[in-house]
Amino acid sequence: QSVLSQPPSASGTPGQRVSISCSGSNSNIGRNYVYWYQLLPGSAPKLLIYTDNQRPSGVPDRFSASKSGTSASLAISGLRSEDEADYYCAGWDDSLSGLEFGGGTKLTVL
Amino acid sequence: EVQLVESGGGLVQPGGSLRLSCAASGFTFSSYWMYWVRQAPGEGLVWVSRINKDGTTMTYADSAKGRFTASRDNAKNMLYLQMNSLRADDTAVYFCARMDGCSRTSCYGNYGLNVWGQGTTVTVFS
Numbered sequence: 001q002s003v004l005s006q007p008p009s010a011s012g013t014p015g016q017r018v019s020i021s022c023s024g025s026n027s028n029i030g031r032n033y034v035y036w037y038q039l040l041p042g043s044a045p046k047l048l049i050y051t052d053n054q055r056p057s058g059v060p061d062r063f064s065a066s067k068s069g070t071s072a073s074l075a076i077s078g079l080r081s082e083d084e085a086d087y088y089c090a091g092w093d094d095s096l097s098g099l100e101f102g103g104g105t106k107l108t109v110l
Numbered sequence: 111e112v113q114l115v116e117s118g119g120g121l122v123q124p125g126g127s128l129r130l131s132c133a134a135s136g137f138t139f140s141s142y143w144m145y146w147v148r149q150a151p152g153e154g155l156v157w158v159s160r161i162n163k164d165g166t167t168m169t170y171a172d173s174a175k176g177r178f179t180a181s182r183d184n185a186k187n188m189l190y191l192q193m194n195s196l197r198a199d200d201t202a203v204y205f206c207a208r209m210d211g212c213s214r215t216s217c218y219g220n221y222g223l224n225v226w227g228q229g230t231t232v233t234v235f236s
Contacts, residue, residue: 002154035222037155044205044229045147045155050222088155092218098171099145099157 003028004089004102011108017077020105022089024070028100032092034072036065039086039104048087049074076107084109112136112225114206119230126196126234132189132206132227140164140184143212145223146191148202148232158204159191163214173199196234203229 005023012018022034036049047056049065052072065074076083089102118130132144146158159170159180168180179192189206205228211221 033219037223039149039155044226045207045223046226047222047224050211050224051219054221056222056224086154090155096172098169099160101147101155101157104154
């Protein structure tokens with residue numbers, strides 16, 4: 001059971017905007033940065049967001065993220081079929097002294 | 111090309127050992143903290159361990175403490191994970207990953223796990 005909670009699933013239609021939430025506590029999101037990763041079937045994870053809301057080079061600006069208190073969210077606008085993947089939030093947990101991943105959210109593009 | 115390639119996975123009985131390797135190329139390996147992350151079948155990503163740039167500081171998830179040992183050989187651009195006393199719940203794909211933006215002593219404010227290998231599969235069966 002992860003200390004970062006994500007909804008197990010999310011869905012949207014092409015062109016739509018979807019959000020994925022990540023809920024934590026003061027020992028993780030509340031005092032440390034949040035990161036988001038995309039995992040396509042059969043592929044290595046890909047970094048989408050670092051330090052709460054920054055995109056690495058090459059990540060489309062359709063992907064954005066925010067954080068407030070002990071919760072964070074990833075938003076995907078202009079949804080495309082290739083966005084269908086598992087999405088994970090992650091961050092350091094001071095109480096556990098370790099990197100924690102959320103349980104993952106499976107995004108389906110209808 | 112920046113690349114990480116894992117190897118060493120396989121089938122092993124409970125209580126057995128395996129040594130995973132991760133070959134780095136295309137970047138200055140000694141300048142980066144390195145991480146191991148695993149994904150069990152049908153499950154999510156789970157952090158396993160990390161090692162600092164010069165291999166003097168290792169941190170482990172509770173599930174790995176006392177059983178797994180991370181090490182590196184910067185001269186050979188290699189990262190290792192020695193796994194002992196393996197259990198069925200260690201069955202997973204193991205990824206090595208490069209953490210960007212760490213200083214010599216801390217990864218606070220890092221730029222994320224920006225380079226990943228394709229993973230190597232470990233199956234523990236009886």
